[in-house]
Amino acid sequence: MLGKLMKYEWRGLRLPLLIMLGILGASTLLTCLLIFTINPRFDNVATGFSVMGLVLSILLYYFGIIGCSVGTMLIIAIRFYKTTYTDEGYLTHTLPVETKTLLAAKTITAVLCYLLMLLGVVATLFIIIGAIYTHVCNISAYEGVYFDQQLGEMLAELSDGFRREYGISFGGFVAFYAIFMVVACISAIMTVLGCVSLGQLYTKHRIIGAIIAYFAVMSVQQFISYLAMLPTYSRMLRAEAMAETIPMFEIISPTMILSLLWAVAVSVIMHIVNLHMMTKRLNLE
Amino acid sequence: MNEQYTTAAPLLQINDLCKRYPNMGNYMSVFHMNLTIPRGRIIGLLGPNGCGKTTLIKMINGLLAPTSGAVYINGLFPGAESKRVISYLPERTYLENGMKVRQMIDYFADFYEDFSKEKAYSMLESLGISPEARLKTLSKGTKEKVQLILVMSRNAELYILDEPIAGVDPAARDYILRTIITNYNPNSTIILSTHLISDIESVLDDVIFMKNGSLMLYTSVDAIRSQQNKSVDAYFREVYAC
Incomplete structure (x- = not known):
């Protein structure tokens, strides 16, 4: 039943989500176009426009x-x-399903x-960085410097510098941060769904x-x-005190x-709140 | 928590059921209700507005938590198992507007093992409703017909129909009542809540009269006719005269 419920949840969410992704894609495309309009020579005549283009x-x-x-968060909250x-x-x-299965399907989707x-x-962030990098390469090539040839060295230097400064490898930090983001994402969704239930x-x-x-x-x-x-x-x-x-x-x-533990705790608390509201306090008008 | 299913258990049993709304000045919508409903009956749930019919129906369907007392369906508390045997038509339109009629039929077929697609498509054809029509393009009355078709296309043990004929024209009412009778299975029970007593009287076996959240009368239609020498409609008007 979980799979069936998720299928219909996905059907209900996919169109608005695709619209949101479309808007994100369009704004990224426009941003890239604006980046490419920045004058590579960055000379005095075009500087004003270049800076404006960059800020825009x-x-x-x-x-x-x-x-x-x-x-996307609003779409999820409204559908729920x-x-x-x-x-x-x-x-x-x-529907002939347990409330916990119903809630699990909605939450997972x-x-x-x-x-x-x-x-x-x-x-899109990678696309923007790629656009900036390509454009910077164009500028540097104009100046006779070829950045792309030194890219490997630059990345190696960045990775070593990262380890020296932060005490963890760049890959390790990205992995830790990715886990953190996934847990934070689950916690954020559970909070929103829990608050919709509390509002009842x-x-x-x-x-x-x-x-x-939600504000509380x-x-x-x-x-x-x-x-x-x-x-x-x-x-x-x-x-600082001990230098x-x-x-x-x-x-x-x-x-x-x-923060990670707190996010897990929030997710559990909000799941319990949702279950309680959907069983013991359910009161459809 | 759930008790074991026993075929000997009554189809629906309500024990000392109460529902109080704390945010409405502690208003008691259902007050110490006791009721046992057997299989194989068509029962009219009757009473004036605000007497607690819909509240009672919601509690049977697990849409509202009782303040006290208990509801048992086949000996089970309302839950996934009881929802498997109840086919419920609410007084509201619960269909997702963005979906097509055909998609709603697939939805019901996906979740209810006792749902018959053939029966649903046959009823749609009889009422001239296109399966490809999107629900948001249908009138309120047509949506109600679609809902009724979905509910009656199940081979459930207990049908609970809350105001099934309130929003449709008289011709469609006849079709709906015919549908209810045609789909009637001797092992199942239908509970019909309505104000339009004269329209449904001919199909009822029993009636339940509710007043101020309590059970006032639970008897057979024949008993009313023989003992009171009145139709159910006339008796209802007498009992609830303002």
């Missing part, structure tokens, strides 16, 4: 990724609300959709209730995040691990 392209890309990420707590909920809750959006953002306690203003619940939960999360930063601050102050040179990763890793 960065802004466009920034708003593109923020808009699409928030948009519609199929769980409005008239469509009558069909959802009379939502997480996969959001991860797909994040992968899209990462892919305000029976007369369910949507406003969900928004208030986020405020608590921000406070906990601040507490999680304390080991990093304390380590930095100690290192120690400590690799950056050693300083930030306690905070990252605490």
